[in-house]
């Protein structure tokens with residue numbers, strides 16, 4: 389079994405993948421804490437022959453996790469943001485400073501779709517661009533839905549946005565504090581992603597396929613106007629591409645990859661942008 393780990397600022401996600409059949413056998417998530425120790429809520433390490441890790445948590449969390457895993461598992465791969473990988477050149481002045489989850493998403497997106505706009509809706513919402521040809525431009529970081537809500541301190545932190553609500557509902561003016569907050573932060577997040585996408589496609593003169601991942605991907609997706617696909621395993625896709633271990637991975641097939649969305653024509657993106665500038 390292969391254990392893939394995606395340690396985010398809020399949640400540490402894991403999945404067990406069968407190395408022979410490439411099937412995902414189980415998955416789970418635990419809060420990202422000081423330490424990551426075996427317990428009821430994490431997988432049985434006895435069946436694991438290799439681990440792949442993407443972590444943006446504090447250095448000590450990663451060190452502790454890697455230390456623990458190396459004592460139990462033969463192969464431990466830790467992903468790093470590099471200057472170049474798999475045909476993608478990192479747009480950061482200091483490539484190592486780019487969050488490795490963003491780098492994994494960009495690499496997976498590029499492998500799947502060529503140029504892409506990779507959006508990760510987690511603790512933060514990050515939007516990264518890779519052009520056809522592999523130039524990563526850099527990206528944008530805004531607070532995620534939960535962080536935005538918590539920063540307001542209006543006593544609404546425990547009332548989450550219902551992930552099954554329709555976007556139209558979530559974009560209406562709120563008539564109670566909790567609604568005003570939820571609709572406000574939702575509007576802020578989706579407007580930002582829509583605008584960033586159109587601005588960058590316009591500047592670069594290319595309509596890129598958009599891919600969404602992260603804990604809030606589904607709800608953010610409802611408010612995104614351009615064609616896009618949700619890919620829950622996008623960060624894992626980057627790990628598969630960087631450290632291929634199964635036959636399917638070596639052949640470049642990333643598990644759970646969606647169909648590549650066809651972007652709308654550039655004229656439409658420009659018209660939407662021109663319209664939003666008038667407002």
Ligand SMILES: Nc1ncnc2c1ncn2[C@@H]1O[C@H](COP(=O)(O)OP(=O)(O)O)[C@@H](O)[C@H]1O
Nearest residue numbers: 396397398399509510511512533534602603604
């Ligand atoms: N069951 C859940 N538990 C915690 N957060 C959730 C859950 N479902 C959705 N979320 C949302 O997902 C975010 C965490 O998403 P995730 O992509 O795992 O973040 P990170 O990678 O930063 O840890 C939370 O901030 C919250 O808004």
Ligand SMILES: CC(C)(COP(=O)(O)O)[C@@H](O)C(=O)NCCC(=O)O
Nearest residue numbers: 396397444485486487489510511512
């Ligand atoms: C921007 C992030 C906090 C997003 O992390 P997440 O929301 O997935 O937990 C993470 O990618 C990070 O710590 N990045 C380092 C700073 C940078 O990318 O510029």
Ligand SMILES: [K+]
Nearest residue numbers: 508510512514
């Ligand atoms: K994120």
